[in-house]
Amino acid sequence: MQTSARNRLLLTRSLGAVWHPCTQMKHHESLPLLPVARGEGCWLYDFDGRRCFDAISSWWVNLFGHSNPRINAALVDQLGKLEHVLLAGCTHEPAVELSERLSRAAAGALGHCFYASDGASAVEIALKMSFHYWRNRGRPEKQRFVSLAGSYHGETLGALAVTDVALFRDIYAPLLMTASRVPSPDWRGAEQGESARDYAIRRAQDLERHLERHHGETAALIVEPLVQGATGMAMHDAEYLRRARALCDRYEVHLIADEIMTGFGRTGTFYAHGQAGITPDFLTLSKGLTGGYLPLSVVLTRDAVYEAFYDDAVTRGFLHSHSYTGNALACRAALATLAIFEEDDVIAANRVKAARLTAAAAARLAVHPRVRHFRTTGMIWAFEVDTTDSAFARAFSARALERELLLRPLGNTVYFMPPYVISDEEISLLVDRTVELLDSIGT
Numbered sequence: 001m002q003t004s005a006r007n008r009l010l011l012t013r014s015l016g017a018v019w020h021p022c023t024q025m026k027h028h029e030s031l032p033l034l035p036v037a038r039g040e041g042c043w044l045y046d047f048d049g050r051r052c053f054d055a056i057s058s059w060w061v062n063l064f065g066h067s068n069p070r071i072n073a074a075l076v077d078q079l080g081k082l083e084h085v086l087l088a089g090c091t092h093e094p095a096v097e098l099s100e101r102l103s104r105a106a107a108g109a110l111g112h113c114f115y116a117s118d119g120a121s122a123v124e125i126a127l128k129m130s131f132h133y134w135r136n137r138g139r140p141e142k143q144r145f146v147s148l149a150g151s152y153h154g155e156t157l158g159a160l161a162v163t164d165v166a167l168f169r170d171i172y173a174p175l176l177m178t179a180s181r182v183p184s185p186d187w188r189g190a191e192q193g194e195s196a197r198d199y200a201i202r203r204a205q206d207l208e209r210h211l212e213r214h215h216g217e218t219a220a221l222i223v224e225p226l227v228q229g230a231t232g233m234a235m236h237d238a239e240y241l242r243r244a245r246a247l248c249d250r251y252e253v254h255l256i257a258d259e260i261m262t263g264f265g266r267t268g269t270f271y272a273h274g275q276a277g278i279t280p281d282f283l284t285l286s287k288g289l290t291g292g293y294l295p296l297s298v299v300l301t302r303d304a305v306y307e308a309f310y311d312d313a314v315t316r317g318f319l320h321s322h323s324y325t326g327n328a329l330a331c332r333a334a335l336a337t338l339a340i341f342e343e344d345d346v347i348a349a350n351r352v353k354a355a356r357l358t359a360a361a362a363a364r365l366a367v368h369p370r371v372r373h374f375r376t377t378g379m380i381w382a383f384e385v386d387t388t389d390s391a392f393a394r395a396f397s398a399r400a401l402e403r404e405l406l407l408r409p410l411g412n413t414v415y416f417m418p419p420y421v422i423s424d425e426e427i428s429l430l431v432d433r434t435v436e437l438l439d440s441i442g443t
Contacts, residue, residue, distance in 0.1 A: 039066025
């Protein structure tokens with residue numbers, strides 16, 4: 001397809017100047033970048049007006065569509081008041097109000113918010129905070145961490161240490177602290193006839209055996225509640241979280257709920273851990289926090305953790321920061337995002353949309369001869385494609401773009417994570433064109 005000079009110029013300049021994330025740049029010799037001039041709702045547009053449906057919410061961040069008028073208006077208003085001020089020794093209304101509202105959504109049990117810029121940074125903070133808590137409490141031997149097989153928590157060195165995705169981790173292994181892995185409750189591993197709940201119980205027994213032996217040296221368990229994203233949208237029953245919480249209480253180990261992807265309604269409840277009826281010791285949030293507008297992350301924690309740092313001695317304080325901590329514009333975008341949740345009763349509306357997309361996908365995708373393990377949790381859908389093509393993900397993405405779809409498979413796992421403003425017409429388009437893609441494999 002012909003493309004304009006303006007599109008071509010942007011692509012040339014980008015390849016000459018921008019080192020793109022999670023990318024082997026040489027692949028773009030044959031697989032062109034997608035030039036994006038503007039966004040509106042679920043759609044991205046190039047300079048020629050050609051459109052592409054953002055079926056993955058731009059790496060899982062965009063909740064209410066591109067160029068959302070309510071978030072836009074909030075940011076314009078904030079620009080006229082305060083763009084940023086350091087959060088060390090200063091405070092401002094957007095950060096205070098946002099902290100209060102996030103805490104209320106956790107039933108007030110997580111009353112202290114520590115801000116950062118991105119998900120990996122939030123994980124780093126939670127890990128350091130847990131480590132430092134035990135040190136302040138006279139338990140310095142508790143300095144190891146446990147995560148699930150196939151987990152993903154970010155790519156900075158601390159977060160990477162508790163990540164178990166070989167593509168990201170292996171090359172940097174010599175730089176990482178030692179962490180432990182326990183088997184994942186991903187229900188795809190269940191025996192024939194074994195329910196997702198029974199499998200979760202069996203995997204929780206593995207965790208129990210590990211903590212029984214190693215609790216004395218373990219600071220925290222970190223878990224992606226209900227859905228492990230980067231390992232291929234691995235889904236598990238909430239019973240695992242209930243049992244993990246009980247085990248962490250029994251063995252005096254912190255529970256970190258990494259809800260960077262699963263928070264803000266993505267799994268069907270505002271926070272995913274709420275489906276298990278538990279409260280973690282640390283909750284990490286990012287991605288959808290600002291509706292996909294600005295970098296912002298936060299760690300919420302309990303009074304008991306906060307109090308362990310409250311002291312006259314500076315060395316007992318939590319000495320972690322970055323220049324843009326609690327940025328006022330980002331906090332205001334987050335407040336506008338939370339307002340949409342309340343004003344539009346988004347969680348209830350999402351349940352209706354999820355049922356519609358699930359029904360459409362079950363009728364056409366789940367029964368496709370190429371599809372394995374079709375599954376869904378809230379506003380996340382995933383399935384494996386039966387293929388032996390080692391370059392499947394790149395080829396599938398390229399063919400998807402030809403059909404106006406932005407999809408980025410994880411290996412042979414195709415997933416949908418669209419913005420919450422997806423319409424019935426767009427649901428039909430997404431399912432129909434994905435079926436066309438599956439039909440085209442091998443041709």
